[in-house]
Amino acid sequence: MNAGRDVERLISDWLVEESPRRAPDRILGHAADVIDRTKQRRLGVAWRLAPMFSNRLAIAGVIVALVATSALAINRFSAVGPPGPSPSPSAGAASAPPSAAPTAGPTVVPTIELPAARQLIPTAVIDLAGQVRDTIPLTTDGTDVWVGVDGALVHIDGTTNATRRVDVADMSTGNGEIMFAPDGVWIEDYLGGRVLRIDPSSGDVTSTVTIARPRTIHFADDQLWIGTNELPGAYQLDRTTGQLGPRIGTSNAFAVGLGNVWFGGATQADLITRYDTSTGAEAGTITVPTGSGCGVSGSFPDNVWATCPSDFGACRADSVAVRIDPATNEVVATARICSAPVAVVDGTPWFLAGRKDGQSLAQSLVSVDPATGRLLAQLDLGKLDPDVVVTTDSAIWISDEQGDRVVRYDFTSLRS
Numbered sequence: 001m002n003a004g005r006d007v008e009r010l011i012s013d014w015l016v017e018e019s020p021r022r023a024p025d026r027i028l029g030h031a032a033d034v035i036d037r038t039k040q041r042r043l044g045v046a047w048r049l050a051p052m053f054s055n056r057l058a059i060a061g062v063i064v065a066l067v068a069t070s071a072l073a074i075n076r077f078s079a080v081g082p083p084g085p086s087p088s089p090s091a092g093a094a095s096a097p098p099s100a101a102p103t104a105g106p107t108v109v110p111t112i113e114l115p116a117a118r119q120l121i122p123t124a125v126i127d128l129a130g131q132v133r134d135t136i137p138l139t140t141d142g143t144d145v146w147v148g149v150d151g152a153l154v155h156i157d158g159t160t161n162a163t164r165r166v167d168v169a170d171m172s173t174g175n176g177e178i179m180f181a182p183d184g185v186w187i188e189d190y191l192g193g194r195v196l197r198i199d200p201s202s203g204d205v206t207s208t209v210t211i212a213r214p215r216t217i218h219f220a221d222d223q224l225w226i227g228t229n230e231l232p233g234a235y236q237l238d239r240t241t242g243q244l245g246p247r248i249g250t251s252n253a254f255a256v257g258l259g260n261v262w263f264g265g266a267t268q269a270d271l272i273t274r275y276d277t278s279t280g281a282e283a284g285t286i287t288v289p290t291g292s293g294c295g296v297s298g299s300f301p302d303n304v305w306a307t308c309p310s311d312f313g314a315c316r317a318d319s320v321a322v323r324i325d326p327a328t329n330e331v332v333a334t335a336r337i338c339s340a341p342v343a344v345v346d347g348t349p350w351f352l353a354g355r356k357d358g359q360s361l362a363q364s365l366v367s368v369d370p371a372t373g374r375l376l377a378q379l380d381l382g383k384l385d386p387d388v389v390v391t392t393d394s395a396i397w398i399s400d401e402q403g404d405r406v407v408r409y410d411f412t413s414l415r416s
Contacts, residue, residue, distance in 0.1 A: 112315050112336055114353060114366055120379040123395065124161040124408040128154070134174025136399035137187075138388040138406065141180045145390060145397050146200060147406055148178045153185060153200060158392045161408065166203040170196055177388075179217045181224060183239055188214040195226060195237070209242040211235075220256035223277070227252035234261045236277070248280045249273070257300040258326055260284075264295030264306065272296055272306050272324065286329045288322050297340040301326050303349050303370055310338045310354075321351070323370055335373035337366060342389040343396050345411050350396075352386065353378070361385040361402055365414070379414065381407075 128136065128149055137148035145156040148171050155164045168187070171178075176188025184197040184206055195214050197207035216227035224237045226244065233247035234254045248261050255262045260274040260283050270293045272286040286306070294308035307321035319338035322331045341349035342365075353364045363384040367376040385402030396409045 112317070112319060112338065112353075114337075114364065114378045115375055117364060117378040117380040120365065120381055120409060120413060122407040123410040123413060126154075126156055126161070126163060126406040126408075127404070128406065129404045132173045132401075132404050134172075134401070135387045136173055136401055136404075136406070137176070137178040138390050138397060138399045139178045139180040139185060140390040140392050140397065143392055145392065145406070146178065146180060146185055147399065148173060148187065153178075153198065153203065155200065156397075156406065158394070166200065168198055168203045170194075170205065171198075176214060177217045179219050179224070181219050181239065182222075186217060186219075186224065188217055190214060190229075197239070207239075207242060209237065209244075211244065216252050216254070218254075218256050221259070221277075223256070225254075225256050225261070227254060234263075234275075246280055248275050248277070253295040255296045257304075262296040264308075265293050267291065267294060267308055269293030269308070274329075284329050286324050286331070288324070288331055289320055289334070291316065291318070292320050292322050295340075296324075297342075298323070298349060299341075299344040302347070303341065303344045305335075305341055305349065307338065307340050309340055321368075321373075323373065333370060333373040335368045335375065337368070337375065339366070341368070343391045345414055348376070350414070352389070357383055365396075365409075367414075381409075 126147070128147065131149035131152070131154070133150055139146050140158075143158040145158060147154040147156065149165075150172050151167060151169065152171055153166045153168050155166065156162070157164075170189055170192075171187055176190040178185055178187045180200075185200045187196050187198055189196060190213055193210060193212050193214075195209045195211050195217070196205050198204070199206050211226060211228055212230035214226055214228050218225040224239055226235045226237050227233065228235070229252070231247060232252045233249045234256070235247055236245035237243075238245070249263045251263050251265070253264045256277065259277055261277055263273045263275070265271060268291050270288055270290040272288060272293055272295075274283040274285070275281065276283045288306045292307050294306075296304060296306050298305040304324050304326055305321050306324055308319070310319070315338035319336070321335045321337050321339065321341075323333040323335075324330065325332045335351075337351055337353065339351040339353055341351050343350045347370065348367050349370055351366045351368060353366050355362050355364075360383045363381045363386060365379040365381060368374070369376055383402065384398065384400050384407070387399045387401050389396060389398050391397070394411055396411070396414075398407050398409075400407055
């Protein structure tokens with residue numbers, strides 16, 4: 001991203017808060033989207049924009065998660081250290097074994113050590129240059145992908161990667177999230193105080209709901225949930241009448257799954273709270289290590305993770321992500337990483353780990369053993385500033401604000 005655009009965002013988000021981006025508790029509002037949203041597989045990578053990603057499909061043994069961004073979970077400027085030596089793509093090197101020597105990070109700040117890295121080349125790159133000015137929203141139906149650009153939705157065929165632009169006058173980057181549902185693509189208009197349903201074939205607006213400062217959106221169990229800056233909490237949106245249900249909880253950092261809304265807390269939080277989606281009553285709490293209770297992401301029911309990913313600062317030396325058992329409300333595994341899972345493939349969660357590369361941002365995908373929390377492998381994605389991560393039945397898709405593009409990584413490349 002260019003410096004001017006970044007400065008404007010910082011001023012707007014941290015001082016005026018007239019944009020849906022990067023408000024403090026938004027760090028988790030989007031990772032929340034990684035968890036089981038049933039019909040949506042956004043990997044909330046965006047601790048910036050995407051909440052916890054959820055997915056309902058288990059196709060060819062692949063279970064993918066948020067989620068909210070989310071939701072997409074991205075940690076910016078997290079000093080995890082540069083990746084280890086990477087063979088050239090033509091070398092055909094396999095993923096580093098769990099026993100591979102970790103790569104040490106910079107000595108100026110405490111760092112989290114990652115396994116040695118290999119380079120991962122995108123399967124496809126969708127160039128959006130000239131169509132975007134800010135945060136790039138992304139959504140999927142599980143097979144195809146929709147990208148929000150200025151003045152349009154771009155449909156990407158999940159099989160051929162072919163694109164089709166559909167004009168949508170109310171669509172703009174940096175103004176909220178988008179979410180696929182069976183009745184259309186829902187887009188947030190943060191500055192306009194609206195949520196709109198768009199016919200993805202024609203671009204026509206088929207429903208308009210007035211909601212002050214909408215900033216998170218989830219689709220789970222055939223229900224659409226909205227979070228706002230006006231009165232933080234989770235609100236179910238009746239997609240037929242456009243009416244909002246009663247507020248549940250008091251935070252925008254939430255995920256939806258297993259009949260519950262899951263809430264985190266502040267940066268040093270140590271508690272995850274569950275609320276029944278039907279009654280709004282508290283359904284349980286989970287005590288987690290201090291500093292990992294910002295929110296929940298992953299996939300229900302077997303890869304539910306709580307963490308506080310880094311946003312602008314370096315990862316703390318004691319940063320962790322913890323897997324929790326929804327049946328017992330207990331922590332069952334701990335991983336030494338300050339990130340949230342953006343995909344779950346064949347039962348293995350993959351986390352994004354960010355670092356600075358000169359004046360640019362770079363990212364790696366890091367796999368974690370869900371049983372022990374051990375870091376297994378690191379795949380270096382190179383220079384990348386992710387806004388939202390979604391997963392389809394065969395690939396991970398990331399909107400890259402730094403490169404004005406969307407990149408695709410097939411699951412088969414993760415396994416090679």
